[in-house]
Amino acid sequence: MKKNTLRITKTTKVNFATYLMVIVAFVVLQSMSNAGMLKSALQGQLVPICAYVTMALALNLTVGVLGELSLGHAGFMSVGAFAGAVVASALRDAIPAPGLLLAISLLVGAAFAAIAGVLVGIPVLRLNGDYLAIVTLAFGEIIKSLINNLYIGVDAKGLHSSFVQNTIALGEGGRMILSGPMGIPGIKKISTFVAGFILIMITLVIIFDLVNSRSGRAIMALRDNRIAAESVGIHVTKYKMMAFVTSAALAGAAGALFALGQNTIVASKFDFNQSILILVFVVLGGQGRMWGSIIAAAALTVLPELLREFADYRMLVYAIVLILVMLLTNNPTLKNFFGTITAKFRKSEKGA
Amino acid sequence: MSNTIKREPTKLVPVPSRNKIPERDADKHPILECRHLGIDFGGLTAVNDLDLAIGRSEIAGLIGPNGAGKTTVFNLLTKVYQPTRGTILLDGVDTHNMNTTQVNMAGIARTFQNIRLFSNLSVEDNVKLGLHNHIKYGMWDGIFRLPSYWKEEKRAHERALELLSIFDMQDLADAKAGSLPYGAQRRLEIVRALATEPKLLLLDEPAAGMNPSETAELMENIVKIRDTFNIAVLLIEHDMSLVMGICEGICVLDFGQTIAKGTPEEIQNDPEVIKAYLGGRKE
Numbered sequence: 001m002k003k004n005t006l007r008i009t010k011t012t013k014v015n016f017a018t019y020l021m022v023i024v025a026f027v028v029l030q031s032m033s034n035a036g037m038l039k040s041a042l043q044g045q046l047v048p049i050c051a052y053v054t055m056a057l058a059l060n061l062t063v064g065v066l067g068e069l070s071l072g073h074a075g076f077m078s079v080g081a082f083a084g085a086v087v088a089s090a091l092r093d094a095i096p097a098p099g100l101l102l103a104i105s106l107l108v109g110a111a112f113a114a115i116a117g118v119l120v121g122i123p124v125l126r127l128n129g130d131y132l133a134i135v136t137l138a139f140g141e142i143i144k145s146l147i148n149n150l151y152i153g154v155d156a157k158g159l160h161s162s163f164v165q166n167t168i169a170l171g172e173g174g175r176m177i178l179s180g181p182m183g184i185p186g187i188k189k190i191s192t193f194v195a196g197f198i199l200i201m202i203t204l205v206i207i208f209d210l211v212n213s214r215s216g217r218a219i220m221a222l223r224d225n226r227i228a229a230e231s232v233g234i235h236v237t238k239y240k241m242m243a244f245v246t247s248a249a250l251a252g253a254a255g256a257l258f259a260l261g262q263n264t265i266v267a268s269k270f271d272f273n274q275s276i277l278i279l280v281f282v283v284l285g286g287q288g289r290m291w292g293s294i295i296a297a298a299a300l301t302v303l304p305e306l307l308r309e310f311a312d313y314r315m316l317v318y319a320i321v322l323i324l325v326m327l328l329t330n331n332p333t334l335k336n337f338f339g340t341i342t343a344k345f346r347k348s349e350k351g352a
Numbered sequence: 353m354s355n356t357i358k359r360e361p362t363k364l365v366p367v368p369s370r371n372k373i374p375e376r377d378a379d380k381h382p383i384l385e386c387r388h389l390g391i392d393f394g395g396l397t398a399v400n401d402l403d404l405a406i407g408r409s410e411i412a413g414l415i416g417p418n419g420a421g422k423t424t425v426f427n428l429l430t431k432v433y434q435p436t437r438g439t440i441l442l443d444g445v446d447t448h449n450m451n452t453t454q455v456n457m458a459g460i461a462r463t464f465q466n467i468r469l470f471s472n473l474s475v476e477d478n479v480k481l482g483l484h485n486h487i488k489y490g491m492w493d494g495i496f497r498l499p500s501y502w503k504e505e506k507r508a509h510e511r512a513l514e515l516l517s518i519f520d521m522q523d524l525a526d527a528k529a530g531s532l533p534y535g536a537q538r539r540l541e542i543v544r545a546l547a548t549e550p551k552l553l554l555l556d557e558p559a560a561g562m563n564p565s566e567t568a569e570l571m572e573n574i575v576k577i578r579d580t581f582n583i584a585v586l587l588i589e590h591d592m593s594l595v596m597g598i599c600e601g602i603c604v605l606d607f608g609q610t611i612a613k614g615t616p617e618e619i620q621n622d623p624e625v626i627k628a629y630l631g632g633r634k635e
Contacts, residue, residue, distance in 0.1 A: 206495055209494055210494060210495055212494075213491070213493075214484065214487050214504075215494055224470040224471055224472050227432065228464065228469065229481070230452040230453050231468075232456060232544060234481070234484055
């Protein structure tokens with residue numbers, strides 16, 4: 001019976017439950033939005049939620065599956081955001097269809113972030129230890145400074161760029177896209193909730209299919225025991241790179257989605273705090289647990305909006321809620337309680 | 353890895369390895385040959401001037417008191433450490449510029465004294481990781497679930513169960529490796545090593561923590577593995593019943609020096625060995 005049949009393992013079940021959860025959440029929110037039942041504040045949060053959920057999933061691939069700490073994922077998000085926004089702005093007359101323009105921008109964002117991932121990964125992922133955390137931390141800051149000093153303009157001849165000082169002399173009909181610390185103003189909002197949902201689904205498919213394949217096994221083997229992985233002939237650097245670059249590319253796509261849902265983006269938005277915020281999503285949701293990351297990212301993105309009535313004390317309440325959630329999820333009594341419930345559930349499932 | 357370690361030029365003096373390999377392998381090239389192998393950690397010489405030859409289907413033993421450098425020899429053979437001196441020839445090929453991964457692909461698989469399983473993964477996935485380099489599909493085939501993914505995964509699944517059946521563990525395939533009892537974890541490590549299709553299997557204290565009946569079963573299985581896979585086995589073991597029972601050739605180390613080599617009978621009666629194990633009066 002066991003042989004040759006498609007076995008439905010626990011992992012497969014969890015994966016399908018995760019897909020289902022995202023689809024249900026999307027359908028509910030979309031129909032509420034169509035019916036005009038969503039508060040306008042929440043309505044505006046839909047695209048950022050999708051972007052942050054994708055970010056959390058991407059970072060979970062590095063932190064939970066590969067087992068390396070990245071403290072600069074906002075840097076990859078930033079690379080994707082600016083690359084995507086520049087492309088969207090430059091091509092907005094050439095490609096009138098917003099869907100196609102968005103898809104191209106996301107791909108370009110992902111590609112640029114992947115290149116940044118390769119550049120960071122090549123020297124660092126050869127080393128063992130916490131070097132990735134240190135280097136990505138620096139990478140996030142460097143990217144922020146670089147983009148803060150970058151000027152990009154477009155005219156009939158194409159893209160022009162300059163660094164530190166704006167020395168671009170644009171031809172007739174030209175316009176500035178990125179002006180250093182001012183960021184990119186006047187972005188045409190082409191990101192939609194539907195696009196965000198599709199991006200989350202694609203991200204989930206990529207992560208789940210990667211994890212449940214030969215390459216994914218090798219990546220998790222590195223996390224569990226590097227020396228043993230080497231002893232069975234697994235190339236350490238290759239698989240570390242694979243996981244890290246995939247993670248960076250997904251973060252870049254999330255960044256592009258985020259940017260194209262805003263009026264203005266500035267580089268200082270993607271700072272160290274942002275990286276830590278995304279890491280909080282991952283840790284709170286559980287390392288390697290994708291559905292946890294989705295819930296944590298969505299909840300913690302909405303929370304500051306819901307806490308608006310606390311006005312000045314908003315961030316204080318946010319911090320308290322965070323601490324409470326951490327305490328509760330680690331509470332032994334509560335853990336036991338949920339443990340017995342799932343055990344009973346399993347028993348009844350077996351009996352049936 | 354580290355370029356600071358100075359390697360002395362290989363001494364290819366035609367010194368025949370002093371130990372004899374079993375007669376049936378004698379006319380063939382030995383699977384493993386160490387010549388003057390040695391490593392220093394700072395001022396400490398952990399292994400010195402080790403000469404060893406292992407026949408293609410030999411079960412060989414490496415014994416010695418605690419701290420004699422036995423596991424260090426395994427780490428040298430698998431390139432976890434780079435040797436300071438000497439040469440390792442695996443099937444006639446010098447391994448001096450290989451790393452751990454490449455040595456495995458060239459044909460050495462090992463188990464560890466302190467078990468190193470992928471404890472968060474299932475038993476089957478552990479074996480499939482052993483099969484890693486024999487599963488032929490890439491990252492994109494996996495992400496897009498192309499036909500090669502299904503074909504190769506099915507083959508790997510069947511092969512993994514087949515290998516697990518050596519130790520009658522196929523029913524545990526879905527269990528988490530870290531949750532297995534100690535003895536089963538040791539056996540799983542052997543299966544994982546075998547999955548890499550080695551020419552030489554290194555077992556580091558395979559019987560540690562096993563009771564006499566489990567040890568007896570393990571002995572049978574080691575011989576069975578050697579016969580079915582037609583490979584050589586080098587094992588480190590403190591359980592003398594196992595070593596004397598199945599090893600054809602034994603090398604005894606003490607403080608990094610080779611103090612005796614020979615058949616089990618010769619080793620049992622060697623005064624140097626008795627002195628190393630039981631202590632002897634200094635003259």
